[in-house]
Amino acid sequence: MFTGIVEERGEIVGREDLEEAARFRIRGPLVTSDASFGDSIAVNGVCLTVVELGDADFVVDVMAETLKRSSLDALSAGAPVNLERAMAADGRFGGHIVQGHVDGVGSVVSVSPSENWTVVRVAVPADLARYVVEKGSITVDGISLTVSSIGADAEYGDWLEVSLIPTTLAETTLGTVTTGVHVNLEVDVIAKYVERLQSAGTDGGQR
Structure with missing residues (x-):
């Protein structure tokens, strides 16, 4: 993990x-x-x-x-x-639970720099959008990030935004990311477990 x-x-x-x-x-x-x-x-x-x-x-x-x-x-x-x-058993849990099992690939649709941070918008596959919530956790190319905004439009469909501080820009590949680049996405696994448990209550857990 x-x-x-x-x-x-x-x-x-x-x-x-x-x-x-x-x-x-x-x-x-x-x-x-x-x-x-x-x-x-x-x-x-x-x-x-x-x-x-x-x-x-x-x-x-x-x-x-x-x-x-x-x-x-x-x-x-x-x-x-x-x-x-991989996280050591006695290590600090600095981010969130990341399995290293990519759920899908998103596409960078905009990069908006400002004085103290940069906002990156990523188009999200439709089947993953339901697991993404504002202020929730998302893994983008292996980076634990907080979703700062979500939405949808006619051009790109579902999207999410993350706001990147200078340290993230300097120390990861997102510092040089450009529009059109594909990025690996892993949603919060807890959301998927909750969905599974809820469905088990309505269909007996049969899938």
């Missing part, structure tokens, strides 16, 4: 496309400082398994299903990525 507090902005240093899979080599001196074979590291919010360790970098295998359901397939050498190690 993760908390959405990005520890390091890493970089894709190599990609090998395999049959129905891809292998990425990722530079991340901090997250590899105590990593071992088989450890979990979130890469842009996707929980991946370390299959090889190098000098300040690590290798992960990404299966076709993950490439299809996340924005990782668009990454190539040189791309920056947000990195977070």
Whole structure:
């Protein structure tokens, strides 16, 4: 499990496309400082398994299903990525519950900078919009953020906004995000459990 507090902005240093899979080599001196074979590291919010360790970098295998359901397939050498190690049992819970299981891919539709923060609007897949509430938690490319506004319009459909402080802009990939970029979204898992429990009360839990 993760908390959405990005520890390091890493970089894709190599990609090998395999049959129905891809292998990425990722530079991340901090997250590899105590990593071992088989450890979990979130890469842009996707929980991946370390299959090889190098000098300040690590290798992960990404299966076709993950490439299809996340924005990782668009990454190539040189791309920056947000990195977070799995939360230690005695660690501080700085963000919110993040599983590293991407629910869908959103698209950045506007970036509005101001003197002290930047507002980013992201188009949300219709099947995820019901889990997003104003002032609730959302994970965007592995970053735990607070939803500052929600809405819908004819051009983009459902959308959410997040307001980014200078530290988030400086320390994560959202600092250089532009319109049209796809981002991984993970909604608050508690909302999905509540929905499931409510439906169990009306249909006997049969799905």
